[in-house]
Amino acid sequence: MSGADFVPLSLTPLLIGIFAAIACALPGNFLVLRRQALIGDAISHVVLPGIVVAFLLTGMIAAWPMMLGAAGAALVAVALIEAIRRLGRIEPGAAMGVIFTTMFAGGVLLLEQTDTSSVHLDVEHALYGNLESLIWLDATGWSSLLDPQALAYLPPELPRMAVTLLVVSLFTWLLWRPLKLSTFDEGFARTMGVRTGLLGLALVVMAALAAVAAFDAVGSIIVIAMFICPPAAARLMSNRLEAQICWSIVFATLSAVLGYVIAGYGPLWLGLEDAVSAAGMIATVSGLILGVTAVAGPCRTRSGAPSEG
Amino acid sequence: MLWQALTLQLGYNATLVALGAALLGVSSGVTGTFLFLRKRALVSDAISHATLPGVALAFMVMVALGGEGRNLPGLLVGSALSAWAGLLCVTWLTRHTRLAEDAAIGAVLSVFFGLGVVLLTVIQTMGTGKQAGLEGFLLGSTAGMLQTDALIIAVGGALALACIVLLRRPMTLVAFDPEYAQSRGLPVARIDLAMMGLVMAVTVIGLKIVGLILIVALLIIPAVTGRFWTDRSDRVALLAGLFGGLAGYLGAAISAVAPNLPTGPIIVLASFAFFVVSFILAPGRGVLAELFRYLRFQRRVHIRQGLLALAQGQPIYEPLTLRLLKHAGLARADGVATGKGRAHAAKALRDEKRWEVLRADHAHEAAASHYDGLRDIETVLTPDQIAEIDRRIGPPRQVVQ
Numbered sequence: 001m002s003g004a005d006f007v008p009l010s011l012t013p014l015l016i017g018i019f020a021a022i023a024c025a026l027p028g029n030f031l032v033l034r035r036q037a038l039i040g041d042a043i044s045h046v047v048l049p050g051i052v053v054a055f056l057l058t059g060m061i062a063a064w065p066m067m068l069g070a071a072g073a074a075l076v077a078v079a080l081i082e083a084i085r086r087l088g089r090i091e092p093g094a095a096m097g098v099i100f101t102t103m104f105a106g107g108v109l110l111l112e113q114t115d116t117s118s119v120h121l122d123v124e125h126a127l128y129g130n131l132e133s134l135i136w137l138d139a140t141g142w143s144s145l146l147d148p149q150a151l152a153y154l155p156p157e158l159p160r161m162a163v164t165l166l167v168v169s170l171f172t173w174l175l176w177r178p179l180k181l182s183t184f185d186e187g188f189a190r191t192m193g194v195r196t197g198l199l200g201l202a203l204v205v206m207a208a209l210a211a212v213a214a215f216d217a218v219g220s221i222i223v224i225a226m227f228i229c230p231p232a233a234a235r236l237m238s239n240r241l242e243a244q245i246c247w248s249i250v251f252a253t254l255s256a257v258l259g260y261v262i263a264g265y266g267p268l269w270l271g272l273e274d275a276v277s278a279a280g281m282i283a284t285v286s287g288l289i290l291g292v293t294a295v296a297g298p299c300r301t302r303s304g305a306p307s308e309g
Numbered sequence: 310m311l312w313q314a315l316t317l318q319l320g321y322n323a324t325l326v327a328l329g330a331a332l333l334g335v336s337s338g339v340t341g342t343f344l345f346l347r348k349r350a351l352v353s354d355a356i357s358h359a360t361l362p363g364v365a366l367a368f369m370v371m372v373a374l375g376g377e378g379r380n381l382p383g384l385l386v387g388s389a390l391s392a393w394a395g396l397l398c399v400t401w402l403t404r405h406t407r408l409a410e411d412a413a414i415g416a417v418l419s420v421f422f423g424l425g426v427v428l429l430t431v432i433q434t435m436g437t438g439k440q441a442g443l444e445g446f447l448l449g450s451t452a453g454m455l456q457t458d459a460l461i462i463a464v465g466g467a468l469a470l471a472c473i474v475l476l477r478r479p480m481t482l483v484a485f486d487p488e489y490a491q492s493r494g495l496p497v498a499r500i501d502l503a504m505m506g507l508v509m510a511v512t513v514i515g516l517k518i519v520g521l522i523l524i525v526a527l528l529i530i531p532a533v534t535g536r537f538w539t540d541r542s543d544r545v546a547l548l549a550g551l552f553g554g555l556a557g558y559l560g561a562a563i564s565a566v567a568p569n570l571p572t573g574p575i576i577v578l579a580s581f582a583f584f585v586v587s588f589i590l591a592p593g594r595g596v597l598a599e600l601f602r603y604l605r606f607q608r609r610v611h612i613r614q615g616l617l618a619l620a621q622g623q624p625i626y627e628p629l630t631l632r633l634l635k636h637a638g639l640a641r642a643d644g645v646a647t648g649k650g651r652a653h654a655a656k657a658l659r660d661e662k663r664w665e666v667l668r669a670d671h672a673h674e675a676a677a678s679h680y681d682g683l684r685d686i687e688t689v690l691t692p693d694q695i696a697e698i699d700r701r702i703g704p705p706r707q708v709v710q
Contacts, residue, residue: 037414113569
């Protein structure tokens with residue numbers, strides 16, 4: 001395919017997909033190791049009421065109010081889950097289930113009650129996103145990458161996603177030692193002076209940031225899939241955290257690229273006319289990768305654990 | 310209007326939906342209880358999301374065979390099959406790899422859901438107009454529910470309840486103590502699978518009314534709500550069924566009253582309302598009860614410490630202690646003990662000495678283990694034993710003024 005087709009139609013969705021996948025996979029590594037993988041699931045559900053409330057307050061579909069609303073909703077959800085868990089002495093999974101379903105239901109209800117027919121805001125969009133529509137119409141070919149006039153009309157999701165990825169990477173890099181320490185041995189980390197409670201909250205906030213930014217661009221399926229599948233697959237590839245992170249980045253990139261390409265061109269190869277959902281296909285590919293590593297990954301079994309009959 | 314809806318006078322369709330939702334609520338509440346007690350509440354999230362590709366595939370198969378794609382029984386069979394596949398994936402990943410259950414749940418739910426979305430877009434390209442209604446399975450849609458649909462829901466719910474009644478004892482045993490159940494010779498893995506099968510059945514039945522994203526709420530929230538009121542598992546199950554049924558009924562009735570009130574979310578919010586009330590008001594585990602317990606405890610500690618201070622002639626600076634002592638008529642505002650206060654203080658000091666003797670004596674080890682600084686010594690020793698300890702302490706001495 002020539003640059004004249006590829007750059008305007010596929011380059012930006014592909015890059016956004018890759019950035020979103022990596023930004024979610026990075027905190028996902030720690031969430032999976034800390035057995036908090038489903039926080040990502042909960043966050044991606046509560047983003048919906050946050051966005052709807054932001055829309056009701058500001059009356060417009062703009063990026064920043066919606067991101068703030070979603071982030072606020074994520075924090076409210078985490079606080080409520082903690083409150084139910086501690087005050088009601090309910091196990092964390094059930095507390096999470098109570099809160100995220102209720103908030104999602106509230107979001108759906110609010111959405112149905114408000115007149116959003118004039119704006120592009122509905123449940124399906126929130127779930128699937130619309131990666132394919134993030135095209136860069138002003139580009140004419142590879143040379144547009146150096147053309148400031150065309151660059152000014154990049155879809156705004158791309159720089160936003162890039163900044164998010166940068167923030168998440170910086171967070172992981174700067175807090176690497178305390179994060180690693182508190183993930184594997186929280187008690188030891190605390191005796192070393194790491195404020196583990198604060199660090200755990202910061203991790204959740206980072207995850208929420210990645211989820212909200214990615215959600216805006218690609219919908220919540222990718223968010224949940226990328227939080228869990230690439231890190232889980234990477235976990236089956238290595239015993240070392242550094243290697244696991246690298247693997248997860250590779251897997252996230254691979255899922256984004258393969259998923260996008262298969263969704264866009266696979267049906268054409270099969271003789272069908274229309275493309276299928278890229279977000280869904282990316283999630284599916286990441287699941288296939290996880291399946292392969294679960295069958296053949298070098299570190300797939302629990303080391304030292306007795307084999308169960 | 311709402312009253313009419315609640316008394317089932319809003320027409321045939323609304324009545325069907327309300328009864329169906331109530332039945333669904335009862336069976337999901339009872340089923341969810343066992344899931345919750347087994348601490349696997351979120352497995353239901355994976356199961357419910359895993360139904361989507363099955364629904365889409367069943368639709369495609371039925372259309373390919375030249376039938377009507379929206380045939381509810383066909384779609385439900387498809388959803389059951391793919392939910393079962395998802396469940397097996399979760400079980401396999403947890404048992405055969407090092408991944409924890411939460412990671413397996415998250416992976417399965419996102420991947421199956423993604424695959425389902427892909428299939429939905431395929432269906433959209435297949436033919437025109439035929440796909441309408443499949444999106445309804447995401448959030449449920451009760452508009453245009455047929456009598457056969459309601460019958461399927463009712464019969465399915467009743468069957469699930471019957472299975473629960475049959476399996477309740479082994480499921481309770483496995484939920485509380487799987488090792489013990491194993492040692493009794495119960496097939497724990499198979500009972501777990503049966504429990505999940507029931508969850509799957511409820512999910513599939515609920516697809517039409519509340520949709521696959523929110524059915525989790527009906528499995529989790531009523532069970533958690535019931536748990537606040539009692540410590541007995543059978544009563545938790547009954548209460549969860551009651552709360553779930555009420556929420557389903559109320560939710561369906563409310564949503565029938567006005568347009569733009571989708572049934573599924575209203576049912577979820579209704580059950581959350583029950584949850585909030587229980588969370589705050591339940592005796593024993595509720596927040597208010599907990600708060601009162603804490604305040605009572607604080608009061609006892611302060612009065613005890615205040616009395617000991619009075620007995621030893623130490624000044625009291627803590628304002629809360631002073632206020633409590635004054636309120637109980639044990640001391641004046643300036644911290645000087647009243648007559649009653651002096652008597653209680655002397656008793657408190659003597660009890661403290663008795664506890665000291667008691668705890669030094671190995672013969673009273675069992676009684677001494679009850680010491681927490683607050684407990685009255687009369688509640689652990691007989692009068693004879695106290696007299697014996699008093700003999701060892703000696704008679705009361707004059708306090709030096």
